[in-house]
Amino acid sequence: MQKPDTNAESELPDAVLLGRPSLNRVNASISVPMTGSWLRRLLAFAGPGYMVSVGYMDPGNWATDLAGGSHFGYLLLSVILISNLMAILLQALAVRLGIGAGLDLAQACRERYSRPVSFVLWILSEIAIIACDLAEVIGTAIALNLLFSIPLTIGAILTALDVMLILLLMGRGFRWLEAFVMAMLLIIFVCFGVQIALAQPVIGEVLGGFIPRAQIVTDPSALYLAIGIIGATVMPHNLYLHSAIVQTRGYPRTPDGRRTALRWALTDSAVALTLALFVNAAILIMAAAVFHKAGRTDVEDIEQAYSLLSPLLGASVASLLFAIALLASGLTSSVTGTLAGQIVMEGFLNLRIPSWMRRLLTRSLAVIPVVFVTSLYGANGTAKLLVLSQVVLSMQLPFAVIPLVRFVSDRKLMGSFVLRRSVAVLAWVVTAVIVVLNAKLLVDFVLT
Structure with missing residues (x-):
């Protein structure tokens, strides 16, 4: 066997050389220019960050933002x-793992942990995806009820039809x-932009x-609400x-190609998550300017x-735009949740099943x-179920964040793409904060 070119591969970790790409059918399927104008290259890399940003503005986050405002x-x-x-920091770590090591988080867990540990992590990630899907079903069903007066029960059943949309795309x-x-995100952005203008x-x-305040x-x-906002922000499946x-x-x-890709992918992620910041802030701002100001x-x-x-x-269009944004949020979250489920199953078990079968199974649960x-x-039970789904997600979050930070800090796995020590320290601090706050959220939920 011919010895590999050490000049080309010496900086790559062993995992990259194993040749087991994520989502094999679409892996490296989108051509990107490595030269040319910065805008052309940014647009070529734009997409993954926006798909991830959906999880930061899904129906599960709306209740805490509304209550906070x-x-x-x-x-x-x-x-x-x-x-x-x-x-932004945690998603940047996920990007670094995918591009630098050539593995997704599920694959890295299977490679680095024993089979029993990997199996437990898979079960926990599947529970988290079902909990996330639960919030999407509830949000979409509520939106259908508000827009078309479809009963919540019927609306929940209709959400299973989105498998056809995903298969088509x-x-x-x-x-x-x-x-x-991205089109759905644009609709959400415009809807809240108009509502902010009205408010x-x-x-x-x-x-x-x-500006943070002592209060x-x-x-x-x-x-309590602050903990809820932070605890519900980072979605493990993302x-x-x-x-x-x-x-x-x-x-x-x-190595050079990966460094260039990493730079543009991080830019895409930061821009997209800034959009998510606008949407979440807009929900709270609207609630503050409309409800809090009116004494509600x-x-x-x-x-x-x-x-x-x-x-x-005093504008009938305000409620309509709110419901449209909710429907768009539920639909987009559904798409990304399906994809995450496929990645988790393939990565942990090396098991590939048709996407429609995976979608119907998760959505049915x-x-x-x-x-x-x-x-x-009725609606009161749905609201409590939505809260429960966020608690379940909070419980699973440490089991995704801790392995991620460990992997990108591991030089043997990451090679020259290993996380700098200062950034690694910051990542562990953020991880500790999230774990503590989620634990407190869970305790408060159990005790109330």
Whole structure:
């Protein structure tokens, strides 16, 4: 056997040379220019970051943002900003793992951990994906009810039909899937942009909200909501997803090619997550400018916000835009959740099943409890189920974040792409904060 060119491969970790790419059918399927204008190269790499950003503005985050704005005005905007910075860091680590090691997070776990440990991590990740899918089903069902008066139970069942949409898009190529997600994100962005314009918040008060204040820590109610916002921000399935889909770009699998790809992929991720910051902040700003200003500090759920928006703003289009954004959020989250499930199953088990079968299985496990709860308890039960899904996600998060930080800090795995010591220390600090806050959120949930 011919000895490999050490000049080309000496800086690459062993995992890269194993040749087991993520999402094999679409791996390196999107050609990207390595020269030319910066805008042309950025657009070629744009896509994975936006697909990941969906998880940071899914229906599961809406309730905490609405409650934070209606209860405390702009106070918790600083918490949204801090949590978003944490998300940018962790997603950057996922990008580094995918491009630098050539492995997604699930594959890295299978390579680096024993079979029993890897199996447990797989089970936990599957539970997290089902919990995330649960929030998407609830959000989409609520949106269908608000827009078309479709009963929640029927709406939950109808969400299973989105498998046809995903099959159609995947059949046309991965770029079509990205284009759909980006189009839905644009709809969400425009809807909240119009609502912010209608609400006319005081700019000075909004900017002041991004400055952290002692009240967040000293006020138990504010602290509880702050923990909820941070705990629900980073979605574990996004770390698996991002580490895989960055490999869809056809950059040269050489040290220089990977460095260039890493730079552009990190830019794509940061820009996309800034969009997610705008959406989450917009939900809280709208709640503060409309509900808190009017003395309605009791607004905590989506249906209540929908019913009050138009009367308080004096514009019938406000509630409509709110529901449209919710529907777009649910649909896009569904697409990325399906992809994450496929990545997790292939990565941990090296098992490949048709995407439609995977989608129907996951969606069925989410639809059944939603249909059961809405049939018995109606909208109130759905709201509690939404909270429960976020708690389940919080429980799983440490089991995704800790392995990720370990892997990108491992020189044997990452080679020259290993994380710098200063960044690694910061990553462990962020991980510790997230773990502690999620643990407190879980304890509070159990005790209340």
